[in-house]
Amino acid sequence: MLVPKFCGIETEYGIISRGVEMSPVTASSLLITAYCGDASRIDWDFAMERPYADLRGFLVDDRLDPEIDHQMVNVVLTNGARYYVDHAHPEYSSPECRTAFDAVLYDLAGDEVLRRSMDAARNILRKQSAEIVVYKNNSDGKGNSYGCHENYLVSRSTPFSEIVRFMTTHFVTRQIFTGSGKIGVENSNSSDVSTYQISQRADFFEEEVGLETTLRRPIINTRDEPHADSLKYRRLHVIVGDANMSQVATLVKIGSTQLLLAMIESGAIPERLVVQEPLSAMRSVSFDLSLNKPIRLEDGTTETALTIQLALVDAARRWCASLDAKVVKEYRWDEVIAEWASLLDGLSRDTAEVADRIDWVAKKRLIDAYRDRHDVSEQDVRLKAIDLQYHDLRMDRCLAMRAGLKEIVLTDQVDLAVNNAPRDTRAFFRGEMLKRWPDHVVTANWDSLVLDLGEGPLVRVPMDEPGRGTNALIGGILDEAATPADVLRLIKERVEQEDRSTRG
Amino acid sequence: MSERARKFSDRGTSKESAAVVEAGESASAQVQRSDHDIESILDEIDDVLEANAEDFVRNYVQKGGE
Numbered sequence: 252m253l254v255p256k257f258c259g260i261e262t263e264y265g266i267i268s269r270g271v272e273m274s275p276v277t278a279s280s281l282l283i284t285a286y287c288g289d290a291s292r293i294d295w296d297f298a299m300e301r302p303y304a305d306l307r308g309f310l311v312d313d314r315l316d317p318e319i320d321h322q323m324v325n326v327v328l329t330n331g332a333r334y335y336v337d338h339a340h341p342e343y344s345s346p347e348c349r350t351a352f353d354a355v356l357y358d359l360a361g362d363e364v365l366r367r368s369m370d371a372a373r374n375i376l377r378k379q380s381a382e383i384v385v386y387k388n389n390s391d392g393k394g395n396s397y398g399c400h401e402n403y404l405v406s407r408s409t410p411f412s413e414i415v416r417f418m419t420t421h422f423v424t425r426q427i428f429t430g431s432g433k434i435g436v437e438n439s440n441s442s443d444v445s446t447y448q449i450s451q452r453a454d455f456f457e458e459e460v461g462l463e464t465t466l467r468r469p470i471i472n473t474r475d476e477p478h479a480d481s482l483k484y485r486r487l488h489v490i491v492g493d494a495n496m497s498q499v500a501t502l503v504k505i506g507s508t509q510l511l512l513a514m515i516e517s518g519a520i521p522e523r524l525v526v527q528e529p530l531s532a533m534r535s536v537s538f539d540l541s542l543n544k545p546i547r548l549e550d551g552t553t554e555t556a557l558t559i560q561l562a563l564v565d566a567a568r569r570w571c572a573s574l575d576a577k578v579v580k581e582y583r584w585d586e587v588i589a590e591w592a593s594l595l596d597g598l599s600r601d602t603a604e605v606a607d608r609i610d611w612v613a614k615k616r617l618i619d620a621y622r623d624r625h626d627v628s629e630q631d632v633r634l635k636a637i638d639l640q641y642h643d644l645r646m647d648r649c650l651a652m653r654a655g656l657k658e659i660v661l662t663d664q665v666d667l668a669v670n671n672a673p674r675d676t677r678a679f680f681r682g683e684m685l686k687r688w689p690d691h692v693v694t695a696n697w698d699s700l701v702l703d704l705g706e707g708p709l710v711r712v713p714m715d716e717p718g719r720g721t722n723a724l725i726g727g728i729l730d731e732a733a734t735p736a737d738v739l740r741l742i743k744e745r746v747e748q749e750d751r752s753t754r755g
Numbered sequence: 756m757s758e759r760a761r762k763f764s765d766r767g768t769s770k771e772s773a774a775v776v777e778a779g780e781s782a783s784a785q786v787q788r789s790d791h792d793i794e795s796i797l798d799e800i801d802d803v804l805e806a807n808a809e810d811f812v813r814n815y816v817q818k819g820g821e
Contacts, residue, residue: 263820263821265815265817266817267814267815275818337820337821338818338819338820338821339817339818339820340817340818342820386815390817391815391816391817392812392815393816393817395816395817395818395819396819396820397817397818397819397820397821400821464821465819465820465821466819468821490821616793617793617796617797617800620793620796620797621797621800624797632808632809632812633804633808635808635812636804636805636808636811636812637800637804639811639812639815640803640804640805640811647803648803650800650803650804653796653799653800653803654796655792655796
């Protein structure tokens with residue numbers, strides 16, 4: 252069964268403080284409270300969080316402590332996102348989105364939130380001439396990694412083993428366009444400081460399937476926490492990806508993954524494409540800048556990451572041709588496929604063709620050109636500085652912004668998305684309630700809101716369906732209501748009316 | 756929109772659509788154009804790259820996350 256492919260991106264940003272001694276936890280907290288000011292009093296609700304439930308069907312009992320410290324800053328934004336301190340990083344979890352294009356938009360809105368936070372924190376620290384700086388990358392070059400996770404809604408009825416088989420193939424091979432590139436190798440077997448590789452993250456994966464995210468990271472993460480009706484849905488929590496500076500890379504990363512999950516649910520994925528040794532393939536793809544290393548499949552044949560991706564985009568094109576055109580348009584899958592195919596065609600001919608859309612290619616071009624101009628060695632520390640500064644989110648320092656990357660989202664749209672939720676998912680209800688009645692929203696979560704109606708007990712409003720709470724469904728009610736109590740009353744009346752008409 | 760955000764948007768290229776390969780321009784022309792562009796990009800990198808690259812790289816230490 253094809254379920255709506257709601258998706259979202261969570262990004263942990265690298266953080267440093269300059270001109271002042273501060274722990275990364277303190278710096279992250281300062282950043283978020285500086286941005287939110289007073290809104291930081293609206294808390295995140297942990298009651299429904301189950302980070303240790305496993306998609307394979309069990310709960311890891313010995314680790315029931317929530318991974319997130321309750322004392323840490325943790326807020327909900329009016330665009331439906333969650334902005335908080337996770338471990339020692341500021342993290343922005345985007346609102347639920349319906350299309351990959353919206354996922355790009357709300358990812359960029361997150362970057363803008365961090366940029367505004369840096370400005371607000373700089374203002375607070377002005378007497379010390381200090382500042383806090385954030386980086387949208389995934390590794391410090393010293394063996395420490397932090398994630399950019401993706402989430403996709405999938406059907407509970409799809410066998411999880413199918414998702415494992417086919418998504419592993421995608422995750423191993425999609426690196427050729429999702430990789431953000433880095434200088435160096437970060438695992439116990441090597442301390443190479445000059446090798447350039449495609450992915451920031453490939454060094455850190457040691458298992459094929461598992462629940463961990465911080466050590467012995469698995470290619471397929473099994474966290475079973477759907478944040479929605481758990482009888483109908485799973486949430487695939489993807490931890491292998493790199494954070495992208497390129498908008499097109501983010502688009503194709505999300506769009507291709509969304510498409511392939513829908514194809515698995517519909518039984519339309521090419522059966523043959525199952526990688527035999529995914530962990531070693533993951534590393535070899537990351538180091539294969541020429542894109543021609545063979546990958547062995549379970550059926551004994553070999554392909555390359557590129558030929559596997561070409562076969563996947565081809566299958567996706569054929570599958571979309573068999574669908575109702577309205578569904579394809581709704582998810583903008585035709586546009587995703589065009590971008591995906593164009594990246595692969597460029598990679599097939601000459602990587603220089605995609606230097607405006609793929610981060611690892613764009614970054615390598617800067618590093619190579621800099622090395623040639625200044626005639627420095629491969630080991631020169633300035634090359635590693637370019638690698639890191641590519642991800643600096645400050646406008647006046649960011650090298651990615653100077654690399655000639657194509658833009659597919661307007662700056663004005665990003666400004667709107669910083670404060671306004673997507674209109675076609677439940678994030679709309681969350682965001683609008685916060686915007687209209689901030690004093691009445693006690694806590695929020697992905698799948699519920701707790702409201703203080705001014706009298707009587709607090710009311711928890713469940714939001715189990717990510718496709719409800721949209722502007723189309725409740726926009727009129729929100730406009731008509733003068734108070735949150737009105738909202739609940741009008742929703743109840745609507746439901747009763749619908750019940751009567753379906754019975755009658 | 757902040758002043759810096761506006762500056763960023765002025766820098767951008769095609770923003771109106773996702774059709775990212777300009778019509779009528781061959782792949783080799785694009786590569787040539789980018790060879791020309793890279794010189795001005797390098798000038799900018801020289802301006803904005805961390806003055807003390809050694810300290811910057813050494814001090815960029817993160818705690819693991821996720």
